[in-house]
Amino acid sequence: EAQVTQNPRYLITVTGKKLTVTCSQNMNHEYMSWYRQDPGLGLRQIYYSMNVEVTDKGDVPEGYKVSRKEKRNFPLILESPSPNQTSLYFCASSHGTSGLYNEQFFGPGTRLTVL
């Protein structure tokens, strides 16, 4: 089954404790992205990657890091989480080379709480 998977689905942590949220897709997509969803704000892009070893900032990159060492994986790293990073996080992927209007496929989400 074609899908985007995220782990963990739920995470409660404390301020300053480094964490990583993993994202993996099995559709051989070039493009991957991370969003955070907050009430009243919709989804905002954190980082995106056009291909392996190619990453760029989205609209709200502060406090986050990413890496793209393999095509299928795009982990989101919070080096020193703070309470304002409490949010619902989504990973998404799409084809990057076949036209302009490629559908983005979203993972199931990771609900993060930073105490």
Next chain:
Amino acid sequence: QQQVKQSPQSLIVQKGGISIINCAYENTAFDYFPWYQQFPGKGPALLIAIRPDVSEKKEGRFTISFNKSAKQFSLHIMDSQPGDSATYFCAASRGSARQLTFGSGTQLTVLP
């Protein structure tokens, strides 16, 4: 500054009625306007999308109306069903960039 403004924030419709959600954008470089549907506990999923060279696109009960001069687009759900109850997001992107700018979302409830 929010580049895509969506309204209403919430919408309650009777079964069989028409649901209408509106979005307005500011960046005239946007050239792709998708709508995503999100059920509780799930990620958003593409529902329907339109390019600015057409004024309307219909897929089953779902229709996008696009007004380029007004920089507005809307989603119409005909014969709304309880199974349509979800959060709907409009979005926009430009050119070959995959970066989607989302609206703030509309929580639709269709009463049986």
